[in-house]
Amino acid sequence: MKETIIIAGFGGQGVLTMGKILAYSGIMQDMEVTWMPSYGPEMRGGTANVTVILSDSPISSPIAHEFDCVVVLNQQSMDKFESQVKPGGVLIYDTNGITHHPTRTDISIYQIDATAECARLGQAKLFNTMILGAYLKVRPVVAMENVMAGLKKTLPERAWKMLPQNEEAIKHGGEIIRQVR
Amino acid sequence: MAEKEVKLMKGNEVIAHAAIRYGCDGYFGYPITPQSEVMETLMEEKPWETTGMVVLQAESEVSSINMVYGGAATGKRVMTSSSSPGVSLMSEGLSYLAGAELPCVIVNCQRGGPGLGTIQPSQSDYFQACKGGAHGDFHLIVLAPNSVQEMHDFVADAFDLAFKYRNPAMILADGCIGQMMEKVVLAPQRPRKTKEEIAAECKSWALIGKTDDRERNVITSLELKSEVMEVNNQRLQAKYRTMEENEVRYEAIMCDDADYVIVAFGSSSRICAATVEMARAEGIKLGLLRPITLYPFPKKPIEELAARGVKGFLCAELNAGQMVEDVRLAVNGKAPVEHYGRLGGMLFSPDEVFKALKEKLINR
Structure with missing residues (x-):
């Protein structure tokens, strides 16, 4: 099994952290992992993305030109990465601010209203774990117990009190994601 | 301390952890993207409270490489890290370190150039690293890691080779390896070398305090008699041939x-x-x-x-x-x-x- 995923959105949405939780979850499941950020002069409001690869065997290239799954969290990322989903692959996107919806017919497409849902719950901080839960619903590459272990490894100790809420958000993300194609 | 615990870390973070765990005595650096996490991690880990390792942010790369020169002259295991434009600022120091035959480790987490260039990964400092990179006939030992685990392991290898040959060693990484996170197993904590161990290993050349039983040691690259300087150069060249014979990996x-x-x-x-x-x-x-x-x-x-x-x-x-x-x-x-x-x-x-x-x- 090898899963190559890119998560792309605005800086401040928790894109890099979501990738880190996923990568640590893979380690908890004895997988090989790489986590490669777009680093640079990114800031809150700028664009950010991270490529995560999970594999049962050693990973050669941490760089990919097409992805099994693309998670898109803003319009700029949609414009850039829709074309980079492998044929037969998966595109997941948060609907907030998306004006040009994806048009490809050779991939599976899923929507989630996570921004709106987090606003409704008054829990903006749970956005990325909600997206993670949605992703894991579609691509169950890591068992939930390993996701929780990976989440604990990723969060600093002072944030461990938030673990139950994050677990809820992961579950909730899985519930509210819907397939559109 | 769990010895076999698998961690998820960036290449740059791992350089810092490896330095502490392999008993490095001092790190002197100046921040620059994409390697700033090296000193950030050291500052977070506060090794001066545990192993006694010195971590110091210099006022520039010119300072940090010369602090390395000073530390290395006393037989201590010292290092610095930077990225391409910062390494260029260090090049005078590199030549002096090679000339004075001082062991030390320099990490270059390369970015695109020339000039200030970009902050994204590049390998355009190959010539600089491998062909001397400053004035005079000299070579650095250059190791090129291709994984986060090797970023860790090569810190030890670089120090070992640097001391074996009394020569500066460079870890030539780039923004990709530095910023990427992968699995890594950190080495168990080794103690720093004691004063006695440093004396035993380096007393023929290091500035560790003159004793009555030997002549004073002098650390310098200066030699005004060209006949003698030629002999010095020949000694360096013989050392490089030995490296070429024995250390290829x-x-x-x-x-x-x-x-x-x-x-x-x-x-x-x-x-x-x-x-x-x-x-x-x-x-x-x-x-x-x-x-x-x-x-x-x-x-x-x-x-x-x-x-x-x-x-x-x-x-x-x-x-x-x-x-x-x-x-x-x-x-x-x-x-x-x-x-x-x-x-x-x-x-x-x-x-x-x-x-x-x-x-x-x-x-x-």
Whole structure:
């Protein structure tokens, strides 16, 4: 099994952290992992993305030109990465601010209203774990117990009190994601 | 402390942890993207409270390399890290360190140049690292890690080689390896060398306090008598020949039956390993030769592949063609040697390298 995923959105949405939780979850499941950020002069409001690869065997290239799954969290990322989903692959996107919806017919497409849902719950901080839960619903590459272990490894100790809420958000993300194609 | 715990860390963070755990005495640095996490991690870990390691942010790279000079002169294990423009500022210091034969470790997490360039990954400092990089006839020992685990392991190797040869050693990484997170197993904590151990190892040259039973040690690269300076140079050159004889390291992936061979180092070699998988799936016998030591360069294994009848070599590097010159010297006209690169901080993907291989060698 090898899963190559890119998560792309605005800086401040928790894109890099979501990738880190996923990568640590893979380690908890004895997988090989790489986590490669777009680093640079990114800031809150700028664009950010991270490529995560999970594999049962050693990973050669941490760089990919097409992805099994693309998670898109803003319009700029949609414009850039829709074309980079492998044929037969998966595109997941948060609907907030998306004006040009994806048009490809050779991939599976899923929507989630996570921004709106987090606003409704008054829990903006749970956005990325909600997206993670949605992703894991579609691509169950890591068992939930390993996701929780990976989440604990990723969060600093002072944030461990938030673990139950994050677990809820992961579950909730899985519930509210819907397939559109 | 759990010794075999697998962690998820950036290459830069791992450099810091490795320095502490391998008993480094001092780190002197100045922040620059994409390697700033090295000093950030050291500042977070506060090793001065545990091992007694000094961590100091200098006012510039010129200062930090000269602090390294001072620390190294006393036989301590000292290091610095920077990225391309910062390493250029250190180049005078590198020449003096090589001239005074001082062991130390320099990490260059390369970014695109020239000048301030970009902050994205590049391998355009190969010439600078391997061909001296400053005035005078000298060489650094140059190690090129291609994984986060190697970023960790090569800190120990670099210090070992630096002390074995009394020569500065460079870890030539890039923004990709520095910023990437992978699994890593950290070494158990080693104690720093004691005063007595340093005296036993380095008393023939280090400034550890003169005693009555020996002449004073002098650390300098200055010699006004050219007859004597020639002898000094010959001693350095003899040392470099010994390194070339004994310290070459490389990795050969599927080279035994290869018709074509990619030569790539560092992050490029990871990308090209995927190209090898793609080519083999198409029935093309492609191998990968990865130099681990860039100086001394693995000339002999490339020579042997050319002599064995490899039909062509592709040197894939994130620059306009630097290591390819060393590959051409090794192949010595026995087979075509082509170059493929991206510039200014752009990375190539495995399929781009595959396409270049087909265009430049297989279908030409």
